[in-house]
Amino acid sequence: MIPVCRLEELPEGASVRMDVEPPIAVFHADGELYAIDDTCTHQDASLSEGYLEGCLVECPLHEASFDLRTGRPTCLPARRPVRTHRVTVDDGVIHVHRSDEENAAA
Amino acid sequence: MRTVTVVGASLAGLYAARELRAQGFDGRLVIVGEEQHRPYDRPPLSKGFLSGKAGESDLALSDDEETLELGAEWMFGARARGLDARGRTVLLEDGRTVSTDGVVIATGARARRLPGPVLPGVHTLRTLDEARALRADLRRGTQRVVVIGGGFIGAETASSCAAMGHDVTVVEAAPLPLLGQLGPEMAAVCARLHERGGVRLVTGTGVAALEGEQAVTGVRLTDGRLFPADVVVVGIGAIPNTEWLAGSTLAVHDGVLCDDGCVTSLPQVVAVGDVARVGGARAEHWTSATAQPRVAVRNLLAGHTVEHVRPLPYFWSDQYGSRIQFAGRREQDDVPRIVEGSTEEGGFLAVYERDARTTAVLALDRPRPFTRIRRELARAQAPAPVSTPAAAAEPAAV
Ligand SMILES: Cc1cc2nc3c(=O)[nH]c(=O)nc-3n(C[C@H](O)[C@H](O)[C@H](O)COP(=O)(O)OP(=O)(O)OC[C@H]3O[C@@H](n4cnc5c(N)ncnc54)[C@H](O)[C@@H]3O)c2cc1C
Ligand code: FES
Numbered sequence: 001m002i003p004v005c006r007l008e009e010l011p012e013g014a015s016v017r018m019d020v021e022p023p024i025a026v027f028h029a030d031g032e033l034y035a036i037d038d039t040c041t042h043q044d045a046s047l048s049e050g051y052l053e054g055c056l057v058e059c060p061l062h063e064a065s066f067d068l069r070t071g072r073p074t075c076l077p078a079r080r081p082v083r084t085h086r087v088t089v090d091d092g093v094i095h096v097h098r099s100d101e102e103n104a105a106a
Numbered sequence: 107m108r109t110v111t112v113v114g115a116s117l118a119g120l121y122a123a124r125e126l127r128a129q130g131f132d133g134r135l136v137i138v139g140e141e142q143h144r145p146y147d148r149p150p151l152s153k154g155f156l157s158g159k160a161g162e163s164d165l166a167l168s169d170d171e172e173t174l175e176l177g178a179e180w181m182f183g184a185r186a187r188g189l190d191a192r193g194r195t196v197l198l199e200d201g202r203t204v205s206t207d208g209v210v211i212a213t214g215a216r217a218r219r220l221p222g223p224v225l226p227g228v229h230t231l232r233t234l235d236e237a238r239a240l241r242a243d244l245r246r247g248t249q250r251v252v253v254i255g256g257g258f259i260g261a262e263t264a265s266s267c268a269a270m271g272h273d274v275t276v277v278e279a280a281p282l283p284l285l286g287q288l289g290p291e292m293a294a295v296c297a298r299l300h301e302r303g304g305v306r307l308v309t310g311t312g313v314a315a316l317e318g319e320q321a322v323t324g325v326r327l328t329d330g331r332l333f334p335a336d337v338v339v340v341g342i343g344a345i346p347n348t349e350w351l352a353g354s355t356l357a358v359h360d361g362v363l364c365d366d367g368c369v370t371s372l373p374q375v376v377a378v379g380d381v382a383r384v385g386g387a388r389a390e391h392w393t394s395a396t397a398q399p400r401v402a403v404r405n406l407l408a409g410h411t412v413e414h415v416r417p418l419p420y421f422w423s424d425q426y427g428s429r430i431q432f433a434g435r436r437e438q439d440d441v442p443r444i445v446e447g448s449t450e451e452g453g454f455l456a457v458y459e460r461d462a463r464t465t466a467v468l469a470l471d472r473p474r475p476f477t478r479i480r481r482e483l484a485r486a487q488a489p490a491p492v493s494t495p496a497a498a499a500e501p502a503a504v
Binding site for chain 2: 043044045046049050058060061062077079
C-alpha cells in the first residue's frame, strides 16, 4: 500500500504520476479514483499526462485510449491492457494497493 | 469486390488490411510486401532501437492472433513491379501476377541517398535492415559520427548516437535545421537541443564529397572543411516509392495523386500513407498513415468518394531526452508565441498565430496542454462535406 496524496489535492479531472517501479498513474475521473500503470503499453508515454474523457484516458503520444476501470485499450495502436491497481482513501489520504503485491499476498 | 490487394506491408498497408476486415470485406485479401519482415514500426528505429533500449520484438505492429484473424495471404519479399492500365492486375518482380478487383497502394517512401557508390560506413535509415547495419557499426567502440541532414530523423539519430557515447557532428545545409517545419524562431530553439546533447551542429554548408577508399573516413563540406568520420548517416529526406506504377494509368507526381478521399484516378485503386498525395499534399507522418486507411477503404468499398480525410497534421520527435510535438497547419508567416514555460529550460508550449487565430501548436515536454490545443485545432477544422452526384442532383429543400 503506497500513500499518494490527500484527497483534496487530487480534484476531479486531475491525475498524478507516482515515481515507483514501474510508475503508476492515479486519476480522479468521473467521480472515482483509479490507478493504472503509467506507461502506455504501445510505446513510451506517460498516461498521467493523458486526456481524460469520462473513465477513459487517451495517450498523449498516439491517442490510444484505455478504460480506467479495466485497463483495457479501447482503440489502436495499443493492443495490450495496462495493469489496474486498487485505490482506497484512509483518513483523507489516497492509497494505491499495487496489484502485484496484492496478488502475492493472496 | 472479391479480391483486394494491398501493395506495401508496413504501417499504412496493415491499417488498410485491418480496415477492410473491420468494414466487412470478407473476400480474398492479398498483401504484397517487398521487405522480408512482418509489418514493423519505423519511428523507434532512430530512437530506442539504435541505442538498444528497444529490441526487434518491440517493433512488431501486429501479433500471431491478429494475423490469423485478418485471414490475409501475405507475400513477403515480393516486390510489385507493375499495375495494368485498368488496375486489375498487380505484376510481381518474380513474374507472378495477382488478379484483383481493388488495390490499396501503400508502398511508402525510401531514404534519399547521396549520388555515387555507397562506401562502407555510410548509412541511411528507413528500414529495419538499414537500422541493423547502422546499429552494428555503432557497437564497434566509440566512433566519430557525422550525420548529414538535421531534420527529425537526422536529429534523432544524432541524439541516439550521442547517448551511446559517440562523437557526433550534424551537418545541415540550411541556415537552421527544421526551418521549413517550425519557422526561424522555433527552429533556433530546437537547434539548441543539439548543443545540450553535446553534439556539434554545422549549418549553412552542404556536403561536397565523402572521403575514403575502402571505407568512409570523412565528410568534405562545400566550404572546404573536412570532418573525419568512421560512420556517416545520410538523413536527407525520403522519396515516395512510385516507380513501380510507371506503366499504369495513375497520375504520379511526388506521390500517387488522389482526391481528398485517397481515391486515385481509378475508383477501385486507393493510396494511403507516405506514398499518397491526398488532396494535393503528401505527409510523411505516422498519424497520417494510420488515419487515412479508414477513409480510403470506405471509399474503395463504396466505389466512389463518400468521405474526405483531413487529419490535422501531427508529428512528434524524441531528441536528447526531450519530446517535441507539433500539430496543425503552419504557414510561413505565422508568428509563434510562447504560452507556457520557457525556451531556456524545462520545456514550453508555443502556439502559431495568424490574424489572432491559432494555426498550429508546438510543445517541448508539455504533452498535456499540447493535447488540449491539438484537440481544439482538430475540432475547429470541420470535416469537408462531400458532394456526391446523387446529392447534387437533388433540389435543395428550401
Ligand atoms: C527512422 C524513422 C523515424 C520516424 N519517426 C517518426 C516520428 O517520430 N513521428 C512520425 O510522425 N513519423 C515518423 N516517421 C515516419 C513514419 O514512420 C512513416 O510516416 C510511416 O512509416 C509511413 O508508413 P507507410 O506504410 O506509408 O510507408 P512505409 O513505412 O515506408 O512502408 C512502405 C512499405 O512498402 C514496401 N514497398 C515499397 N515498394 C514496394 C513495391 N514495389 N512492392 C511491394 N512492397 C513495396 C516497403 O518495402 C515498405 O515495407 C519515421 C520514419 C523513419 C524511417
Ligand atoms: S505510446 Fe501510447 S499510443 Fe503510442
